[in-house]
Amino acid sequence: MTTKELVAQIRKKKSFLCIGLDTDVDKIPQHLLEEEDPIFSFNKAIIDATHHLCVAYKPNIAFYEAYGIKGWKALEKTMKYLNDNHPEIFTIADAKRGDIGNTSTRYAKAFFEHMGFDSITIAPYMGKDSVEPFLAFHDKHTILLALTSNEGAYDFQTKLVEGKELYKQVLATSKTYKNSENLMYVVGATKASFLTGIREIVPESFLLVPGVGAQGGSLEEVCHYGMTKNIGLLVNSSRGIIYASNKKDFAEAAAEKAEELQNQMAQELQKTN
Numbered sequence: 385m386t387t388k389e390l391v392a393q394i395r396k397k398k399s400f401l402c403i404g405l406d407t408d409v410d411k412i413p414q415h416l417l418e419e420e421d422p423i424f425s426f427n428k429a430i431i432d433a434t435h436h437l438c439v440a441y442k443p444n445i446a447f448y449e450a451y452g453i454k455g456w457k458a459l460e461k462t463m464k465y466l467n468d469n470h471p472e473i474f475t476i477a478d479a480k481r482g483d484i485g486n487t488s489t490r491y492a493k494a495f496f497e498h499m500g501f502d503s504i505t506i507a508p509y510m511g512k513d514s515v516e517p518f519l520a521f522h523d524k525h526t527i528l529l530a531l532t533s534n535e536g537a538y539d540f541q542t543k544l545v546e547g548k549e550l551y552k553q554v555l556a557t558s559k560t561y562k563n564s565e566n567l568m569y570v571v572g573a574t575k576a577s578f579l580t581g582i583r584e585i586v587p588e589s590f591l592l593v594p595g596v597g598a599q600g601g602s603l604e605e606v607c608h609y610g611m612t613k614n615i616g617l618l619v620n621s622s623r624g625i626i627y628a629s630n631k632k633d634f635a636e637a638a639a640e641k642a643e644e645l646q647n648q649m650a651q652e653l654q655k656t657n
């Protein structure tokens with residue numbers, strides 16, 4: 385999917401919501417455990433109930449890898465279901481990969497070609513030759529970790545390197561990479577006050593912003609400091625939506641939570657018109 389198509393979907397649905405499919409068998413409703421593939425059944429029910437309210441889904445790969453081959457199959461089925469039924473939805477493999485060049489190419493093939501994702505999250509630590517293999521894929525997006533939502537973000541990301549915070553170095557340097565137009569960045573919602581400085585370096589780039597809901601970030605602040613003419617934001621919530629209920633009404637409860645966020649987003653979008 386191109387960025388232009390993503391922006392068109394955001395305007396059409398009045399939503400820049402990304403729903404995180406962090407599907408944990410210990411948290412899903414008990415009755416689903418009787419199904420042949422509980423993880424896929426859960427994801428399908430969530431997708432069926434929420435796809436009109438969001439523009440993206442972000443399966444966090446750890447939640448699938450944790451169940452071995454069964455988890456991987458559930459992920460493949462989820463991606464096939466999404467691509468067959470909702471090709472207008474932007475998909476994010478939250479895999480946080482990155483390795484030497486030839487290995488990065490294999491990761492890119494796995495997620496972009498085999499699994500059919502539109503994008504993948506990448507750790508920038510290994511630098512240019514570990515990121516560029518992902519950028520080489522046409523109409524696919526590489527979402528580089530810039531300033532993450534967690535407490536440990538302050539261990540390295542905000543430290544000064546040659547007089548500039550490391551996350552700012554990541555933003556500035558990555559703009560010099562080949563095919564850098566395919567870059568997006570992760571900025572945690574808990575770090576909204578940093579967004580003004582971030583927008584000085586990447587004024588137009590899309591930002592994936594996790595951390596609203598369970599981690600306490602504020603949607604209003606994120607929009608205030610981070611929104612651009614072309615929106616430039618995908619705001620993710622995982623647990624706050626998908627585990628709104630662990631009873632039979634889980635999908636309806638998820639849709640209610642998603643709708644609350646979508647309503648707030650529609651109001652924020654009005655401000656950009």
Ligand SMILES: O=C(O)c1cc(=O)[nH]c(=O)n1[C@@H]1O[C@H](COP(=O)(O)O)[C@@H](O)[C@H]1O
Binds near residue numbers: 595
């Ligand atoms: O790359 C991410 O998506 C990510 C980056 C970050 O800085 N913080 C962060 O929470 N995430 C992911 O976003 C999701 C947040 O989930 P909730 O806190 O349940 O909404 C999880 O899948 C995290 O792995």
